[in-house]
Amino acid sequence: MAVSDRVFGLVIVGGGPGGLASLLAAHKMGHLEDLLSAGVAVVEMADHLGAGSIGRYAINSDSGGRTFVDCLDGNHPSELTELRAHPLTRKLAAAGDGPVALADAGRFLSLVGEAVERMMRSHPASAVLTRHEALCAHQINDGWQLETRDLETGAVRKIKARHLIVASGAHQPLQRMASEQVGARSLSERCGDRLLQSGDVLTAAGLARVQGMLTGKAEPRVAIIGGSTSAAAVAHALLNRLPQVSFGTDGVTLLHRRPLRIYYPDRQSALAESYAEWTEEDVCQISGRVFRFAGFRLDSRELIMQARRIGDRPPEPRLRLHHLRQDDDEAGRIIDAADVVIAALGYRPRAMPLFDHSGAAIELFSHTGPQAPMVDGHCRLLDASGTPLPHIFGIGLAAGFVPRGRLGGEASFRGQANGLWLWQHDVGALIVNAVLEDAQPPQPKPDVMLSAVQAFFKAALPLPAPIG
Numbered sequence: 509m510a511v512s513d514r515v516f517g518l519v520i521v522g523g524g525p526g527g528l529a530s531l532l533a534a535h536k537m538g539h540l541e542d543l544l545s546a547g548v549a550v551v552e553m554a555d556h557l558g559a560g561s562i563g564r565y566a567i568n569s570d571s572g573g574r575t576f577v578d579c580l581d582g583n584h585p586s587e588l589t590e591l592r593a594h595p596l597t598r599k600l601a602a603a604g605d606g607p608v609a610l611a612d613a614g615r616f617l618s619l620v621g622e623a624v625e626r627m628m629r630s631h632p633a634s635a636v637l638t639r640h641e642a643l644c645a646h647q648i649n650d651g652w653q654l655e656t657r658d659l660e661t662g663a664v665r666k667i668k669a670r671h672l673i674v675a676s677g678a679h680q681p682l683q684r685m686a687s688e689q690v691g692a693r694s695l696s697e698r699c700g701d702r703l704l705q706s707g708d709v710l711t712a713a714g715l716a717r718v719q720g721m722l723t724g725k726a727e728p729r730v731a732i733i734g735g736s737t738s739a740a741a742v743a744h745a746l747l748n749r750l751p752q753v754s755f756g757t758d759g760v761t762l763l764h765r766r767p768l769r770i771y772y773p774d775r776q777s778a779l780a781e782s783y784a785e786w787t788e789e790d791v792c793q794i795s796g797r798v799f800r801f802a803g804f805r806l807d808s809r810e811l812i813m814q815a816r817r818i819g820d821r822p823p824e825p826r827l828r829l830h831h832l833r834q835d836d837d838e839a840g841r842i843i844d845a846a847d848v849v850i851a852a853l854g855y856r857p858r859a860m861p862l863f864d865h866s867g868a869a870i871e872l873f874s875h876t877g878p879q880a881p882m883v884d885g886h887c888r889l890l891d892a893s894g895t896p897l898p899h900i901f902g903i904g905l906a907a908g909f910v911p912r913g914r915l916g917g918e919a920s921f922r923g924q925a926n927g928l929w930l931w932q933h934d935v936g937a938l939i940v941n942a943v944l945e946d947a948q949p950p951q952p953k954p955d956v957m958l959s960a961v962q963a964f965f966k967a968a969l970p971l972p973a974p975i976g
């Protein structure tokens with residue numbers, strides 16, 4: 509039957525790491541077959557599923573190697589469990605809780621995508637539409653109608669879905685730099701050509717561009733604006749991956765608003781390093797981890813610990829930390845003196861236009877403010893009033909999901925949980941359960957995902973030795 513004549517149980521828009529996460533969660537839960545039988549279609553612009561954009565970054569991961577490969581586990585042999593023996597899987601697994609190159613993570617996710625693609629293509633009820641762009645979706649009785657364009661032929665197709673997942677990734681809007689004020693002027697106006705975005709800088713081409721802008725300067729200076737993982741990753745990359753640039757004291761300044769928190773695997777190791785700026789609100793009550801989501805990890809963690817002189821790390825005089833205040837003249841001076849200014853102001857979800865039953869555009873909650881999430885605590889897309897839309901979920905970078913309750917995390921956490929592992933476990937499981945419960949009456953079943961999560965934390969390896 510042609511794709512456009514069928515009603516799929518689930519259509520996933522975006523076949524990157526976020527898009528595949530629910531399928532991988534279903535595999536781990538032992539429900540992938542049930543899900544595929546309900547009819548699943550993935551619509552992806554690229555040639556293949558899996559990689560998304562993670563592999564384009566020329567830096568190391570901020571999650572341990574084993575968090576990437578954990579998605580291959582399952583109770584029954586499958587295309588995915590077979591990948592456990594692949595040399596790349598072994599390489600990532602061998603890193604344990606240590607970092608891996610994101611280029612390797614991207615290659616690994618391509619392998620995972622190929623395996624999922626084979627499983628889906630061999631399943632009569634499912635379909636993979638690569639080189640297809642999702643254009644928009646209209647609400648219909650009992651679900652959604654998605655409009656897609658074949659990027660080779662230009663043909664436009666309509667696909668009906670009972671449930672839709674929006675997993676089309678995120679971007680760094682230029683608008684954000686225009687609206688960020690430093691003194692009386694916007695950041696983009698004040699910095700002109702010196703201003704770059706963190707996502708562009710963290711690629712091989714981006715780092716080469718920054719190197720070109722700084723080569724030959726006697727005292728190169730860079731200002732990074734932001735206190736996120738990306739901001740610290742940029743600082744680490746500049747200091748360690750630009751061989752032709754020698755930064756002097758305070759050569760790189762990180763201007764941040766939020767406090768720079770440090771992740772610890774447990775309370776004892778934090779206290780052993782006299783790190784005491786946390787309360788029980790900052791501890792994940794499931795795993796016992798301190799600043800499980802808000803804390804810097806791996807390369808970024810070591811760098812920020814050096815700069816903050818935590819845990820007897822050797823100093824890093826090339827990095828200066830500047831805590832931004834209201835009417836901060838010093839911040840203006842740092843930015844004006846910089847040869848390059850890098851904005852690490854976060855990502856926003858890239859959602860396609862949605863229309864209601866009457867054909868009117870649906871404004872999303874994520875459009876109501878620069879930090880407003882796209883989804884609620886059940887991964888459901890929210891309209892502008894904050895009401896969940898029926899049968900449509902969001903997952904992936906900047907979707908805005910904040911874990912709570914049995915999903916763990918520290919109660920004080922306010923940001924976005926952007927880790928793949930979480931999406932492939934509890935977050936993906938939330939969506940799988942909602943879709944399957946709708947397809948068939950709920951039946952009592954063992955909480956497979958909870959035991960998988962508990963096993964993961966039990967097997968936690970010690971953190972790698974500090975770098976530097």
Ligand SMILES: Cc1cc2nc3c(=O)[nH]c(=O)nc-3n(C[C@H](O)[C@H](O)[C@H](O)COP(=O)(O)OP(=O)(O)OC[C@H]3O[C@@H](n4cnc5c(N)ncnc54)[C@H](O)[C@@H]3O)c2cc1C
Binds near residue numbers: 523562568641675904
């Ligand atoms: C610098 C950086 C470092 C990171 N490091 C880590 C890390 O170490 N560990 C970790 O767990 N996470 C990390 N992340 C977070 C996250 O895992 C990655 O950003 C990941 O790529 C997000 O996956 P995604 O599917 O949400 O988005 P993407 O990877 O961007 O994938 C989106 C997919 O949707 C497709 N698409 C987009 N629009 C459409 C459309 N209209 N129709 C059809 N297809 C469409 C795209 O082609 C793409 O394949 C990092 C993020 C960044 C920015």
